[in-house]
Structure formats: structure tokens, C-alpha cells
Amino acid sequence: MKILVPVKRVLDYNVKVRVKSDQSGVDLANVKMAMNPFDEIAVEEAVRLKEKGTVTEIVAVSIGVAQAEAVLRTALAMGADRALLIQTDEDLEPLAVAKLLKAVAEEEKPDLIIMGKQAIDGDNNATGQILSTLLDWPQATFASKVEVSGSELLVTREVDGGLQTLGVALPAVVTTDLRLNEPRYASLPNIMKAKKKPLDTKAVADYGVDIAPRLSVLKVTEPAKRSAGIKVDSAEALVANLKTAGVL
Amino acid sequence: MAVLVIADHDGAHLRDTTLKTLSAAQGLSGDIDVLVYGEGVSAVAPQAASFAGVRKVLTAESPELKADIAEAVSALILSLADNYEAIAIPATASGKNFAPRIAAKLDVSLISDVIDVVSADTFTRPIYAGNALETIKTSDAKKVLTVRPTAFKAVTATGGSASVEAVSAPAVALKTRFVSDEKVTSDRPELGAAKVIVSGGRALGSAEEFTSVLEPLADKLGAAIGASRAAVDAGYAPNDYQVGQTGKVVAPDLYIAVGISGAIQHLAGMKDSKVIVAINKDPEAPIFQVADFGLVADYKTALPDLLKALG
Ligand SMILES: Cc1cc2nc3c(=O)[nH]c(=O)nc-3n(C[C@H](O)[C@H](O)[C@H](O)COP(=O)(O)OP(=O)(O)OC[C@H]3O[C@@H](n4cnc5c(N)ncnc54)[C@H](O)[C@@H]3O)c2cc1C
Ligand SMILES: Cc1cc2nc3c(=O)[nH]c(=O)nc-3n(C[C@H](O)[C@H](O)[C@H](O)COP(=O)(O)OP(=O)(O)OC[C@H]3O[C@@H](n4cnc5c(N)ncnc54)[C@H](O)[C@@H]3O)c2cc1C
Numbered sequence: 051m052k053i054l055v056p057v058k059r060v061l062d063y064n065v066k067v068r069v070k071s072d073q074s075g076v077d078l079a080n081v082k083m084a085m086n087p088f089d090e091i092a093v094e095e096a097v098r099l100k101e102k103g104t105v106t107e108i109v110a111v112s113i114g115v116a117q118a119e120a121v122l123r124t125a126l127a128m129g130a131d132r133a134l135l136i137q138t139d140e141d142l143e144p145l146a147v148a149k150l151l152k153a154v155a156e157e158e159k160p161d162l163i164i165m166g167k168q169a170i171d172g173d174n175n176a177t178g179q180i181l182s183t184l185l186d187w188p189q190a191t192f193a194s195k196v197e198v199s200g201s202e203l204l205v206t207r208e209v210d211g212g213l214q215t216l217g218v219a220l221p222a223v224v225t226t227d228l229r230l231n232e233p234r235y236a237s238l239p240n241i242m243k244a245k246k247k248p249l250d251t252k253a254v255a256d257y258g259v260d261i262a263p264r265l266s267v268l269k270v271t272e273p274a275k276r277s278a279g280i281k282v283d284s285a286e287a288l289v290a291n292l293k294t295a296g297v298l
Numbered sequence: 299m300a301v302l303v304i305a306d307h308d309g310a311h312l313r314d315t316t317l318k319t320l321s322a323a324q325g326l327s328g329d330i331d332v333l334v335y336g337e338g339v340s341a342v343a344p345q346a347a348s349f350a351g352v353r354k355v356l357t358a359e360s361p362e363l364k365a366d367i368a369e370a371v372s373a374l375i376l377s378l379a380d381n382y383e384a385i386a387i388p389a390t391a392s393g394k395n396f397a398p399r400i401a402a403k404l405d406v407s408l409i410s411d412v413i414d415v416v417s418a419d420t421f422t423r424p425i426y427a428g429n430a431l432e433t434i435k436t437s438d439a440k441k442v443l444t445v446r447p448t449a450f451k452a453v454t455a456t457g458g459s460a461s462v463e464a465v466s467a468p469a470v471a472l473k474t475r476f477v478s479d480e481k482v483t484s485d486r487p488e489l490g491a492a493k494v495i496v497s498g499g500r501a502l503g504s505a506e507e508f509t510s511v512l513e514p515l516a517d518k519l520g521a522a523i524g525a526s527r528a529a530v531d532a533g534y535a536p537n538d539y540q541v542g543q544t545g546k547v548v549a550p551d552l553y554i555a556v557g558i559s560g561a562i563q564h565l566a567g568m569k570d571s572k573v574i575v576a577i578n579k580d581p582e583a584p585i586f587q588v589a590d591f592g593l594v595a596d597y598k599t600a601l602p603d604l605l606k607a608l609g
Contacts, residue, residue: 067426069429076425144398171426177398180408188473189474210390210392211481213480215477216367217474218475219473222473229530263407264438265435266437267432267433268435270431270432273428273429279589283593285603286603295590297572298552
């Protein structure tokens with residue numbers, strides 16, 4: 051079985067976000083970037099399936115600026131076999147990303163695509179579902195458990211009110227939730243090895259898909275700030291304050 | 299223009315999320331129809347029909363719709379899409395699961411997690427865990443939106459008398475099989491609709507402690523129980539309790555955070571609550587920066603004291 055794992059380069063989740071004063075966007079100059087945490091979980095799951103012997107090849111793909119090579123190297127160090135960078139300086143909408151990933155899937159013919167449920171920058175939670183629709187493959191989103199059972203994949207999903215288990219026929223698209231696994235740190239020898247693994251670079255134009263934006267950003271602003279209130283020194287004082295505030 | 303609102307319900311009642319999505323849909327102006335899907339939805343449809351401004355309620359039933367299989371739900375909505383310029387869907391786990399499929403088939407860009415309808419083609423949505431808000435304008439003729447319920451007030455005006463009409467669900471060759479559900483049942487209010495939420499973090503240390511410490515307080519306040527990711531990951535609380543960027547977004551009148559540090563990903567899910575209380579033994583915990591009332595104390599003594607003080 052072959053797995054395709056799309057990984058996105060995003061602002062590191064620990065970095066404090068700064069909105070640019072001209073309201074044109076978020077300041078990404080000189081800040082730490084990293085692999086989207088949900089995509090690390092996707093890579094980890096693929097590597098675990100490979101370690102179990104179910105999977106023979108893992109291909110990581112990223113769409114983004116030249117520096118996105120770094121997150122692909124991380125994926126390779128974690129255990130992916132090959133990588134593909136579709137290089138572009140444009141911010142693509144999920145629809146465009148999914149169209150490119152569809153073209154990659156048609157070329158690579160994976161049996162399974164595992165990707166993050168959401169990128170922590172755009173927070174769209176959309177690309178996997180769109181890709182599944184475009185490919186006409188079944189989808190199993192927000193996975194907290196994945197099990198291969200013959201030609202079917204059993205996926206336990208985090209849904210409103212608890213968990214749901216679906217059986218999806220392969221090929222399929224799975225998106226990861228936080229509790230699917232805990233991603234490993236790449237070891238130094240594996241980081242060294244990853245430098246020698248194959249990484250192809252292509253251009254968006256190579257795929258001939260429509261990536262024209264449908265959305266234009268009018269402005270990006272900072273949310274209203276909440277200011278710190280007061281410290282109280284006892285439970286009684288807390289209750290008195292809550293009564294005054296009208297919430298008890 | 300006409301808007302189709304997709305109802306969220308529990309089989310007996312419309313959820314608050316639906317009433318808030320209706321409110322967002324009113325900002326788009328035009329006729330509003332509501333689609334109620336599932337199985338045995340005859341009790342729910344009249345509730346939707348009773349709201350002022352609703353033109354028509356559509357119902358559709360099948361086992362796949364009841365199981366909320368994304369492929370089946372999106373096929374149903376697509377079969378109706380020709381009649382609408384906008385489709386508004388509550389941004390719940392269920393809505394987020396099928397909404398992008400509809401946008402994909404219509405070849406439009408999904409607009410997710412709308413917190414403000416600026417005009418019929420311009421919307422505001424949070425990005426970067428709510429640390430920035432983007433206002434975007436779409437050039438797509440048809441709009442598919444998911445609506446963040448906490449950002450809108452529930453519609454209250456009733457007196458409507460919309461007609462209820464059954465539509466048939468299109469046949470889809472599913473490559474997905476429903477296996478099982480493992481739903482947490484509870485008599486408490488739902489997180490999304492609760493006026494008061496008591497939320498616990500890693501500090502609670504075990505599932506037993508989580509329950510034995512938080513339940514009495516939640517019972518006393520008629521509150522829902524929430525949790526940080528750390529508490530859910532450690533198995534102290536079910537996944538459905540997680541509040542935050544990647545869990546549920548809540549905005550109750552009162553949010554009490556017990557033993558939660560206040561990571562940005564957690565704050566993303568609760569910082570729009572009316573009043574926030576933090577109980578944490580570390581005076582430097584970031585949660586205090588957003589709390590209206592902070593109590594620096596060990597929860598082990600603070601919670602029994604609080605119960606006593608509540609009388
Ligand atoms: C109007 C607009 C303004 C934008 N402004 C900014 C900005 O200021 N700064 C900025 O950084 N971005 C910006 N973007 C890009 C945006 O944040 C997202 O990259 C884009 O919308 C994709 O959404 P998402 O990443 O939230 O997708 P999601 O659907 O949340 O992503 C889910 C999964 O899809 C996969 N995936 C998504 N994108 C890629 C990719 N490029 N390569 C490989 N896999 C991928 C990953 O597995 C990911 O976990 C903007 C986009 C738009 C449309
Ligand atoms: C991609 C991504 C998504 C995430 N999404 C979410 C999300 O949706 N929701 C979420 O919550 N987190 C999320 N997180 C995790 C988040 O970053 C934090 O790790 C998490 O919120 C921490 O949980 P906590 O506050 O319970 O634990 P900790 O940070 O460990 O805090 C425990 C707190 O308890 C206090 N404490 C300890 N003992 C006591 C005592 N006896 N009495 C009183 N106080 C005590 C400590 O002082 C400390 O402040 C996400 C992380 C990532 C990377």
C-alpha cells in the first residue's frame with residue numbers, strides 16, 4: 051500500500067501572532083515556521099502503518115514557498131520515503147490546494163491520503179473534504195484511530211457528542227485529529243539520512259489546474275483584547291463578585 | 299436571493315446552533331428555507347417552521363442521513379442547491395465534515411467559521427486560533443458558509459408558519475459504511491448551549507478526580523463540563539469536552555477554568571465568554587490575563603470552599 055501525506059508549512063504553534071499595522075495580514079517575517087501539527091500526526095500515522103508492514107511507500111507533498119522544503123525534510127526524517135514540493139509564492143485557497151493534490155494523487159496513485167484536519171494558520175478545516183470530493187474517494191475526517199482491515203479502513207472519528215466509527219473503502223482520504231497518535235521527534239541520524247532522500251520540485255503550472263483565487267482579503271485585524279480583571283483572595287469573595295456581575 | 303440553512307438537531311429538538319445560524323442567515327437578507335435531515339424528524343421540523351422569517355422547511359430522511367455520512371448529506375444538499383444563492387451551515391464537527399464537499403462540487407471557495415456577515419458577499423472569520431480576524435470578499439456567485447454559532451444571537455421571534463415539505467434524498471453509491479457510534483450521554487446542558495461551563499485541566503490528574511471535583515460544582519450551577527486538550531489527551535474527560543482552537547468554541551455567561559494554564563489554543567475556544575473565572579495555583583498562569591476574577595489557590599481546597607460559599 052502507498053500513502054500520500056500532504057504537509058503544510060505554518061507559523062510554529064508557540065509563536066505569538068502579530069497582525070500588521072496596515073491590516074494587510076499577519077507578520078510572518080523572521081518568525082519560526084514549522085510543520086502544521088496535524089500534519090505531523092498524519093506523517094506519524096503513515097510511518098506507523100509502514101512499520102507494521104501494511105505500507106510500502108510514503109510520499110510527502112507540500113505546496114508553498116521554497117522554504118517549505120524544510121517541512122518536507124522533517125517528514126522524510128520522520129520516515130517518509132520521497133517528497134514533492136510544488137513551489138509557489140502565492141497563498142492558495144483550500145480549493146486550489148485540493149485541485150493540485152488531486153493532480154498529484156492521479157499521478158502517484160496512492161491507496162490512502164492522510165492529512166491534517168486543519169492547518170493552524172488558515173484554520174479552514176476544508177482541504178481534505180474537498181480533495182475527497184474531487185477524487186470521488188470516501189472521506190473519514192477527524193480520525194482518532196485508524197485500522198486497516200482487508201480492502202477497508204476502519205476509522206474512529208471525533209464527532210459532536212462522542213465518537214463514530216466508519217468503514218471506508220480504499221482508496222480514501224483520512225484527516226487527523228489530535229488524539230490519533232503522538233508524533234515522534236526525528237533522530238539525528240534520521241535527519242542526516244533525510245538529506246539524501248529524493249525531493250522533487252515542480253511548479254504549479256506543471257499541473258494545469260485552475261488556482262485563481264475566489265476570495266480577496268479586505269483587511270486583517272486584531273480581535274478585541276480582553277483585559278485582565280482582578281484577583282480575589284477567597285471563594286467567598288469570588289461568589290460575591292459573581293453575584294455583583296449578575297452571573298450567579 | 300434565497301438562503302438554505304441546514305438545521306442541527308438531536309432528533310427531538312433544534313439545537314441552539316441552528317437558531318444562531320438562522321440569525322446569521324438573516325444578515326444575508328432574502329427568503330430563508332431550513333433543511334432538517336435525519337430519521338424521524340417530524341418533531342423537529344415544526345420547531346423550525348415556527349420562527350419568523352422562515353419561508354419553508356424541507357425534511358429528508360434516510361439511515362445514511364441519520365448516521366450523518368458526509369457523502370450522503372452533501373448529495374442531498376447539492377440536489378437542492380440550484381434554488382439558493384447561499385447555504386449556511388452551523389460550524390459544528392458535523393457541519394465542518396460535509397460543508398467543504400458542497401463547496402467543492404459547486405466549485406466555489408468555502409467560507410468557514412463566519413463570525414460576522416458584513417454584506418451578502420463579505421464576511422469576517424477568525425484565523426490563527428482567533429488571534430487575527432480576516433474580512434474577505436468572495437467573487438463566487440453561490441456562497442457556502444459555515445457559521446460560528448457563538449458569534450451570533452439566537453433568533454427568538456416566533457409566530458412564523460412556514461410550510462413543511464418532504465424531499466427525497468438522492469441515491470448515492472456510498473463507499474462508506476457506518477460501523478458504530480459511541481456517544482456520551484449526559485443530563486447536563488450541552489457545551490455549546492450552556493449558560494455556565496466548569497472546565498478542568500491537566501491539574502485534575504485523573505478521570506476519577508476530574509469527575510469527583512467538577513461534578514458537584516457543575517450540578518450546583520446547572521453547568522456543562524468542559525476540558526482542556528491536556529485533560530482529554532490524558533483520558534480524564536471524553537473528546538467531546540475539549541474546548542479550544544481545535545475543539546469546541548464556547549461563549550457562556552460564566553466560564554470557570556480549574557487547573558487550566560491558558561494556552562492560546564485553549565483561549566481560542568473560550569475568550570468570548572462573558573465572565574471568566576480562573577482557579578490556578580500559579581499566579582503567573584496566562585489564564586489570569588483573560589480572567590475577570592482570578593483565585594490563586596489549590597483547587598483541592600478552593601473548590602470545596604466555593605461549593606460552601608455557594609450555599
Ligand atoms: C484570502 C486569503 C488570505 C490568506 N492570507 C494568508 C496569510 O496572511 N498568511 C498565510 O500564511 N496564509 C494565508 N493564506 C493561506 C491560508 O492560510 C491557507 O493556506 C489556505 O487557505 C489553506 O487553508 P488551510 O491551510 O486553513 O486549510 P485546511 O483545510 O485547514 O488544511 C487542512 C490540511 O490540508 C493540507 N494542506 C493545506 N494546505 C496545504 C499546502 N499548501 N501544502 C500541502 N498540504 C496542505 C494539510 O494536510 C492540512 O493539514 C490566505 C489564504 C486566503 C484564501
Ligand atoms: C495544534 C494544537 C491544537 C491544540 N488545540 C487545543 C484545544 O483545542 N484546546 C486546548 O485546551 N488545548 C489545545 N492545545 C494544547 C495547548 O497548547 C495546551 O497544551 C493545553 O491547553 C494545556 O492544558 P492545561 O491547561 O490543562 O495543562 P497545563 O498547561 O499543564 O496547565 C495546568 C495548570 O494547572 C495548574 N495547577 C496544577 N496543579 C494545580 C492545583 N492543585 N490547583 C490549581 N491549579 C493547579 C498549573 O499551575 C497549570 O497552570 C493544542 C495544541 C496544539 C499544538
